[in-house]
Amino acid sequence: MRQPFRLATGGRIDRSRPIEVRLDGERLQGFQGDTLASAILARGIRLVGRSFKRHRPRGILTAGPEEPNALLRVERGPGRVDPNARATLVELVPGLSASTQNAWPSLRHDLAGLFDRAAAFLPAGFYYKTFFRPGWAWYRLFEPAIRRLAGLGRAPETADPDRYLHRHVHCDLLVVGGGPAGLRAAGLAARAGARVILADERPAPGGGLLDTGTAGPRIEGLPAAAWLERLLGELEGAGELVRLSRTTVEALHPSGHALLLERVADHLQEPDPRLPRERLWQVRPRAVLLATGRLERPLLFPDNDRPGILLAGAARAYLAGQAVLVGRDLVVAAFDDSAYAAALELAAAGARVHALVDPRGEPGPLAGAAEAAGLRLLSRWAPVGSEGGPGLRAVRLAPLDRTGRPDGRRERTIPCDALLVAGGWTPAVQLWAQAGGGLAWDPAAAAFLPTRGPSWLRIAGAAAGARTLAEALAQADRATAELLAGLGLAPPPAEPLPAIEEPVPAPSTPPWALPETWRRDPKSTFVDFQNDVSVADIELAVREGFALPEHAKRWTTAGMATDQGKTSAPATLALLAAAAGRPIEELAPTTMRPPWTPVSFGALAGVHRGDLFRPIRTAPLHAWAAARGAVFEDVGNWKRPTAFPRPGESLEAAAAREARAVRTGVGLFDASTLGAFDVQGPDAATFLDRIWTIDVAGLPVGRCRYGLVLKDDGTVLDDGVVCRLAPNRFLLSTTTGGAARLYAWLERWAQTEWPNLRVWITPVAEGRAVIAVQGPRSRLLLRRAASGVDLSPEAFPHMAWRDGKIAGVAARIFRVSFTGETAFELHVPASRAEEVIDTLLRLGPDLEPTPYGLEAMHLLRLEKGYILVGHETDGTVTPRDLGLERLLAPGKDFVGKRSLDLAEHRRPDRPRLVGLLPLDPTALPAVGGQLVERAEPGAPPLGRVSSAGRSPTLGRTIALGLVRGDRARPGERLTVFAADRPPLEVELCAPCFLDPEGVRLRG
Amino acid sequence: MLVIPCPFCGPREEVEFACGGEAGPPRPADPGALDDAAWTAWLWGRVNRKGPQVETWWHQAGCGRWFLVARDTRDDRVLAAWPIGAPAPAGLGLAEPGP
Missing domain, CATH: 3.30.1360.120 (Probable tRNA modification gtpase trme; domain 1)
Structure with missing residues (x-):
């Protein structure tokens, strides 16, 4: 077993069940309970990918869904391929094969890494600024080249053999997040009689509590894990509670509709073949409690993206969860107290902590414990750089003066193989904001915290800004009671909050508070790791006028990668505010769009693929035709x-x-x-007279009449034949493609505009x-x-x-x-x-x-010049354009009539339907081709070809088209211009090629 | 996805419905009597109100009835639904329809 960074004991892994997978073809060992990321770290691998734009080497940064760097292509067999899978979320199963992305020819020797050397030439907005001229070059030169280099991962090429299902459910309360606050709220609500769904992204309940170890809180005298077990035991039989693990709430809409993705089978060694791979839940809760926790922030200093630099919280999580040390020789940069706990836990597990760097003058409550453990505390110091190639070898540290400026003369370089960074915590308020909840900047928390939200929505725990477990549980109690009251349920008898021993953290220093630490190289100080957005890019955006968050986001692409800025959003906003010289309170954070994490197409499609993609309709003579x-x-x-x-x-x-x-x-x-509608009632003739352009009231029983249906703007919606079956009864025969649309149209007018007309419309085609x-x-x-x-x-x-x-x-x-x-x-x-x-x-x-x-x-219809709706019409064409004035009955109003008199519809250059005869009678004009005076660049279009064919009767090609009315003279010659076809000269003629008098028709 | 309380069928998923857009004033009885400006104002003019707005909806995959829905365009909340011709429920903060 080659797992040099794995400890012999501890963690929630099952050492009796080793698992072997492949990473870039090489064997990688781990255990049941590992993620791909923890197995990679256990092996000591640092480099897992190249960044999107500058192809910089990147390593694992986090232990959760916010991971911006470790995106791998994961294969589970033929067709079972996920590009851009977050290594931190992929549970290890035998046979899994992962490969790194975005590097060529190999991860270690990536040629495109040259882009990083050219970083000066790749500023924010580079593509907008560079590739806009000459026009042709974009399509022929730039776009193909950029497409080869850009893009994360490759789409799978074979069909996905897995099954995906959808489920629709209602419940009283949806609790999002299975941490202590979520578990507590779910238990309370279920005991109060609410039907509860608890959705937890993680494989096991416990949330952030699972990521703590010996320095974590003790509850009722128990370590976190033991207390959790007791809590879960109490949840059994608590009431109607559905607990979903590995289930992410991907979207929470303002209407309260929630979209959940449950990963059913990927983690199973031998999944039951009857199980779907994933299940998409559409949940309609009456109330929602968000207990979505918090995300840790990285620090800002030059080369802060080097593999080996990890979040302190992630290092704790890998130790507590998988007994993996992220490094043997550590430096810990504690801008927040939680890093002290990380340093203590990793030191206790055998790592050497060479320095514990804290930019704050007032160390937190754990400082004493750290010094007692023999850790070297550097108060008022900060990292100012990192060294090493694609793997961290040393950290540069400098003491800070009173203004936060690093003193370069006293800078020290400390060799290490991992730097743990702790820039404080960002409450995970993404779903809150998405559902319509308000946010306000809280200077003490250095974060946007929830304010007021919809009446059905509450947020509790770290997501609501709670800094301690006790605070989180108290919030959960309060929020649950409020939601239960809204549901009309009496809260259960009060349960005392457990006694908790935990330090109350001192205020943290946010990463953006020390601009002088990166001033030497803002281009290599990364804010958004996944999209390679540096501090310099954000400052440039402000200089170029994109100072508002929505503008700067689009100009720099910060927050627009697949992680949607989970680790970068507050820093982006703070840097924008600083560069623009405005208080951050004035900036509105951008709202995360669904989904929270990428969702497979398979899950969205569900069973609607292949034969079930859409209904297939066959006519009564289908089998008869097939047999012929x-x-x-x-x-x-x-x-x-x-x-x-x-x-x-x-x-x-x-x-x-x-x-x-x-x-x-x-x-x-x-x-x-063809569409067929039976229209009857005492007012049927009146109704149809208002809808059809022709005289319907005057139509004798036993006769039919062809006419048009217009929109009220005068354009043609459909055409069809009205047949009078009886004085008060008609049959409408309408186009195949327009039947559903026409039915909606008829019902709409009958019900909304003229509900007093006594008319009934029945589709009778079936x-x-x-x-x-x-x-x-x-x-x-x-x-x-x-x-x-x-x-x-x-x-x-x-x-x-x-x-x-x-x-x-x-x-x-x-x-x-x-x-x-x-x-x-x-x-x-x-x-x-x-x-x-x-x-x-x-x-x-x-x-x-x-x-x-x-x-x-x-x-046949082309030879006669009969229009086909959707060919000769396109939503802008009026009856007059088609030369069908004879279908406009005088002396009555109909929908669309008034608009035909608008000046716009009477312009002499309105299009006009014409016949087109190619001078070469064997050449077929391209349908959709432009009609121009001469085939030369910049020639103004005079019309378009709408239909074309080889007439067997005439022995030549013919076409219909719409040409500017002032140019639609019979005998005029124009040229058909279409992409990839030689120009074709045509002569204009009347739009009827055969029997214009209609002798054959009446025979 | 919204839940639309069809006045005839009860609450149903949005996928069963088609939205006919903002409810405007009735079609002029004699369009020919209007000048171009008045006619096009009726034809194209929409308020697009920020706040409670009355819309027409069609229960296409249900009862087939058109009816009116008050929806708050700020937060997508459906406030009420009622049959065409019936008075709008009171207290919704609705302005007069249409331009």
Whole structure:
């Protein structure tokens, strides 16, 4: 076993269960109870990564979720890959393989480390300032090069085989944090009858108390661990309490909605295959108590980021938790009393503490104990630099004069392998602020502390600024009582607070209080480790005018890394305030966005992946089409046939053949996906007259009319056919893609604007199938199958509907056409659709009825210049732009009408729908391509191509487009300009390429 | 994610609803009688109030009814919900709707 920094006894590890993992291919040993970070430290490894921007060597800084440096790629088998995993949170399991990131060719010899030498040229805002010209160079030169170097980690390349589940729950009280305050509050509330969920990020309850050792508090005469055990025993049977460990509250919204991520299986050696890997909880608590604890701050001095410099609290945590000494020869920089406890505990465990440096003149209550233990206390001293390569070898210390200026002449260099830094504590108020709680700067705590919050929210313990355990427990009692009262629950009988022996800490010196200690090299004094933001960057941002926190954050990227500035936020604000010469009270801290720690995509997606990603809708004739070789495409949630290619036939050839069949014979098309709405009631005609642009009130029973639906700004929302079934009853036939939107639109107007109209709208598309029979021989074919209906043009004209029977099946037949041919739409019960279409195929072998797909349909409507909503319209196009003035009924109001008279909609340069004929009849204009005068840089766009295709009937390519009205003259020539295509000259013509008089249509 | 108290179904998750935006004054009875400025003021003008605001919501995946919701835009709190045509509950600190 090569674990030179592991102690023989102590810690919460199971030495009977050794575990071996790999780090960069090398073997790494540890025990059950280790994290990746503790195993790395036990081995004596210092360097675990390169920083994001300057590629500086970095080591483990913390022992928790705030870790900015130790981000590793962790693999648990094929497809089970997490980039940027915090080594401090990854529990050791056999077979795990981790690798360092952001270094090439290797961690030790990283070429990009040269960036650090060029730090003078990489100030805040460097990318904004440097790469903006010439314009082309960004895409071709700078961006590809930067992308290769930048980014943390690599995304996994294979599918994740794990399962993730979601759970939705309600509870009375959600307690966030399993430290002493959270445990106490959860017990009190559960005993009062509240349904409680206690969510704790850590594997075991106890919070910060677990990170203390021999110098920690004694409670009821017991060491912390023993007292915790007793407390947990009391929680058993306390009431309705769900205790979740390894469960992070990632978000707490102002509405009270909480998002929890439970890591279910990663820590298990042989997880039950029925278990998900992670479970995402959506919790709706009636009240929330935050007991989120606190985060320790690093110190500010040149080269404060060297591997081997760790938070004092983290050193205590590794000793108490995993019996790991973070170093053998230590220097401890105590800007806060907690570092004395760290020094005492590590010294007692066998480390040599060469100096205990305290910038304060008044040492705290543990100073006596430290001196009694033989530690050398340097009062009014501070670190001013570090030495070593990618691993700490010595610390430079200097005494401070009365103004806090280091005396360089008396500077001392003390060899050591670890420097423990303690810059005081920042309450973890992130969730508090996110949920809408207020914050105010507290000079004594040198931190933002919670003020008032929502009535359902309280905060207690270190997160609320408590400095001692006794204070934390008292706060928990008070906060719980208030929340219980709000829930209408009587508090349980008072429980006396335990007797606690603990020192009351003296005020700490915040890290930013001694600017002269870094003045020699502010560029190498790091504030935000993960994004490589130095003191110099923040001072530069202020000089450049980005002095407010929200601005400076974006300019310097401080706090914008994946750790969201957990270790750096107060220092960033304090330095900003100092550089701008303003009191910090005036600055508003930025609010942490969810999630608290990165969340896997798998957890967010849950079961909604693969086949369950979204609903798949199939039309009644789907199986029928599949059996005939249809190739399907996605249209919204629908699967629709693109074409029915014969063996060896390309899709394009199939579409051309199908389109020709419709023009010369008869084609069959599944139009069941169209929207269909039954609208009835005494005011149905009045209602539809206000929605549709056409005259609906004047539509006779038995007839249909095509029209548009506009938004009130005059733009086209959708189009569709209105059929009058009875005086007070209509059927609307609308586009596939717009059906859901149109339904919402109809209901909205009926319910919100005109609730007095007696009208009822029912979507009726589900129960029926629509078979479109189109082509000059459509009547011939239908006559063979129809009964009880006269199909002659005289009795059944274009834009009429009749009831009848097709193949013995009751059908409502509509004479509507989207091809320009004589056409019939058969509406039959969905369950009989196959029977009807099979009969049509069987009855007409001599007529060769041809099933056709979307591609042929598009060609046919393009030849006729029929608009397709979403192609010819884009949310800005009016009926006049489309040349559809004839669909605007005069003498009535309808939604959108008033706006058509606005000056803006009457400008002569409004777009106009035109036909486009390429001069080269084999060249296909690119849909979306710009129409310009000449293909040259800077040519102003005059319009765009909206649809294009190869017309089998005309034997040439054709297109539709929207062109500035004052340039939309037939015969005018323009050029289609599209990326990666040669310029293509087109001639403008009327937007109809076939049978403009509509003779075929009315046949 | 909000919980919307649908006046017809009771409290439901936000995902069941669609928000129709700020509730404005009714559509003018005769838009043709308005000049361009008055018409576009109705069409586009929104208050976007900081504080309690009345919005229209649609219980799309529920009862299908549109109704009114008072929401405080400062903290996203839903204060009340009531059917269209019914009077707004008193004491919500609502200003008159619309421009």
